[in-house]
Amino acid sequence: MPRYNHKTDKHILYQEAVQSADAEVEFIDRLYRKAYGRPATLFREDFCGTQLISCEWAKLRPRNIAYGVDLCRKTLAWGLRHNISRLPERVARRVHQVNKNVLEVTRPKMEIIGAFNFSYFIFKHRCDLLAYFQAVRRSLLPKGLFVCDAYGGWESQQVMKEKTKLKGFTYIWDQEVYNPINDHTICHIHFKFPNGKMMKRAFTYDWRLWSLGDIQDTMLDAGFRETEVYWEDEDEDGEGTGVYRKRARADNSPGWNAYIVGYPSGQTHGAE
Ligand SMILES: C[S@@+](CC[C@H](N)C(=O)[O-])C[C@H]1O[C@@H](n2cnc3c(N)ncnc32)[C@H](O)[C@@H]1O
Known part of the structure; x- marks a missing residue:
């Protein structure tokens, strides 16, 4: 197995x-x-x-x-x-x-x-x-x-990536888009591993920041x-x-x- x-x-x-x-x-x-x-x-x-x-x-x-x-x-x-x-x-x-x-x-x-x-x-x-x-x-x-x-908060409206090191992998919160005209935002979650490999866009969110x-x-x-x-x-x-x-x-x-x-x-x- x-x-x-x-x-x-x-x-x-x-x-x-x-x-x-x-x-x-x-x-x-x-x-x-x-x-x-x-x-x-x-x-x-x-x-x-x-x-x-x-x-x-x-x-x-x-x-x-x-x-x-x-x-x-x-x-x-x-x-x-x-x-x-x-x-x-x-x-x-x-x-x-x-x-x-x-x-x-x-x-x-x-x-x-x-x-x-x-x-x-x-x-x-x-x-x-x-x-x-x-x-x-x-x-x-x-x-x-x-x-x-x-x-x-204003950081939630910024295009940025935040990395958090966890046990065995790094969690990356990626704020890719924020449109101040309608508060729409696109964010992704990526995971990075100690061997350098990435799981890119494991999850994607197309949201309104209410x-x-x-x-x-x-x-x-x-x-x-x-x-x-x-x-x-x-x-x-x-x-x-x-x-x-x-x-x-x-x-x-x-x-x-x-x-x-x-x-x-x-x-x-x-x-x-
Ligand atoms: C961000 S995940 C949330 C997971 C979990 N609630 C948590 O606390 O982490 C969003 C989930 O919502 C589901 N979803 C999206 N639109 C939905 C809808 N209109 N009705 C029911 N489920 C929906 C997706 O399939 C997905 O599993």
Whole structure:
């Protein structure tokens, strides 16, 4: 049998380079408890890719159930083989796959819906972003919440490459295009190996760089009653610490990360 070289698999490299599923799950669990005073069980991961976060959610508590929605059948199949089927059977059977467009899924209704790693930036027009948020709003139980992430700051509008050395490979974030007329941006992920070989354009993103103001306004137009922004703390060198706090104001900074949370009925006001 050929030896499986995990460093040539773009999904393994992606998961190691950009995902922190345990931190993400801890964060959404905390948000829900804070809003409604009890833990959630039903979670949907939109644009789920390989469903790393769904798996982490199912592992968190024995009653937790996760649904992952993704258009790409091949990526879902990869997630089933490499992530879901490696869980104990009692956990794996609580992770479901939905091979559909996120715009078309509204059932079953959920307590938490998440869209991570900026995936909803594929919606470049406000009407499309609104249609997505409306579909999410219709998919939530009254005591529900939607959480998505965003990045920004003036460095996100610069054509540049950022290299991060990781165990066994270098992760390269390549901002190739930014058009200030419409905020459209094209970015790539490349991987470089110690032998000098490159995996070029392992992933390409053709996105609109949405602002936090626009995202929150669009959520409210979609019927959410309340929005919040959790802003990442920075250390003295201006690097993100991975700790997010609810903020109404923040100092402008060259590069920032944040989570936006939408509540369908306002916190604690959701009727069962
Ligand atoms: C950037 S990856 C996100 C992976 C994962 N969510 C994460 O946190 O890293 C974007 C995923 O969204 C999927 N996708 C793009 N448009 C979609 C749509 N309209 N409905 C469902 N999935 C979509 C792609 O197939 C891809 O797997």
